Amino acid sequence: MAAYKAYDAVRRIAVLGCGTIGASWAAYFLARGYDVAAWDPADGWRDRLQAFVDNALPQLRAVGTAVDREGRLEMLDTPEAAVAGADFVQENATERAPIKIDLYRRIDAALAPDAILATSTSGLILSEMVEGIAAAPRFVVGHPFNPPHLIPLVEIVSSKVTDPAAADWAFGFYAHIGKHPIVVKKEVKGHLANRLQAALWREAFNAVADDLASVEDINAAIAQGPGLRYALMGPHMIFNLTGGKGGIRAAIEQFGPPMASWWATMQKTPEFDDDLKARLIEGIEREMGDRTIEDLENERDTRLVLLLKMLRETETAR
């Protein structure tokens, strides 16, 4: 770790790509007091980024994440200008390998020699994108969840050439700024959390395709049921509590066999054919009623802020 900058010396963070994910990261870093050097290739990105930040900062103050003195937001014309002088780079370009590879080649020479880089890629394999990049040993996956300024999880994945000390630095830095980093030990598609999500989605899509329940009832089957527990503890800890006083040992004994018999009937992979698409669209539109996507995002974020505040306030010192 001696090779890399002390966390307290980090001042400037480059945010490359300022769509939903990048804008949310920018807001978070600003709230934590860092200067943010932002860049995006799209028309009109400056106004959208500013609007996002203006909306997110009050949420971050409400959650208790924001520090007293927020950072300064600078919007730059090129990614080279954005990374110049940056201590840390969070890359959020479009989720297509060729686009990311081009960007890495473009910024490589402009990076500070001790800058650490993280990509927000939700499923791409970093080792396949950093060939020939001088900064590759200082590059990790730092995958957040939407919206990144509110959801604590960040998945750290190393490429084949990542310096272990750089991965440690990134892990420690995310923890230092109040995120909850975890280490995914292998490079697999979708890292870890998206595979867990995709597993649940697979069965939720199967339930629509098989007409096991309405789209609205399938949503409630999670949000009014086990989803409430997922906000409080992970799947293995929940499993531990299904065993009663006998804990995880009793749970394996008691629920292992029936679960295996359920799995045996859950071997189907859904296809997004016209029928499934139509059912999904119709079900979601019925559940949305007259609410817009923006209404739903606001509803989610308002509640996320209150949920995170509650979790923080009830955290027991460990």
Add this chain to the structure above:
Amino acid sequence: MAAYKAYDAVRRIAVLGCGTIGASWAAYFLARGYDVAAWDPADGWRDRLQAFVDNALPQLRAVGTAVDREGRLEMLDTPEAAVAGADFVQENATERAPIKIDLYRRIDAALAPDAILATSTSGLILSEMVEGIAAAPRFVVGHPFNPPHLIPLVEIVSSKVTDPAAADWAFGFYAHIGKHPIVVKKEVKGHLANRLQAALWREAFNAVADDLASVEDINAAIAQGPGLRYALMGPHMIFNLTGGKGGIRAAIEQFGPPMASWWATMQKTPEFDDDLKARLIEGIEREMGDRTIEDLENERDTRLVLLLKMLRETETAR
């Protein structure tokens, strides 16, 4: 619906089987003002049930579920005595078909002719358990989630011989008393929500078996990430929001293909062999530290109460 009792005329509910699930149901019904006639075959069940109820009632008052005048709890020596005069029966016997079948035969003649029955079975097929039972047309699955006095979801499943009006009555009654019932249209193992849970568990166990991450990090991959969203909306509505302003159509277009490529690498079913068991036990014990199962249950329930209160307070009139 005319054939069955008006909801306001329901006074007395029989709770058969008073382990964790039954005791929790008893507390809920009492909090909603119903008299509860309880029975359980185990030694010492009366003290355990009373202790559970004494602990749960203050939680139900805190959530805002309890009505002004709580019901009266009666503990009976036989299931026949418990169901005598009951308007509704919630059965929570041990999750083994022969045990439930014996119980149904035992109570059949003692039931009021218009009593509705629901079994809390988490995965058994009701049609396979009600052969020869006179009350079978008035019998549905009413499957709650642990702890039932706090988690709103109840899955309603009809057997092959359930009277549709009886299923409607049960659905309406659970809604009437403040639960969130959903209709599972087919009898399949694990109903709906447990299949969704089992899908996520399958991949979470695979992640342990493959050493993709530590048990603790896999827990955080949900509880610090997508799990926070699952408490606010179901999988299809979350998918809808991953599409940005384009909604569910854009989500299918954008995430359908990568998700299919992840599913292609997620075809394994875990086996609870000695290695997986050892890793799970070791990981959970490390994460628990010096907390007992009871500590974890209390932590979960304290937070569940606050979470449910928050969700109720932020509910938008629809």
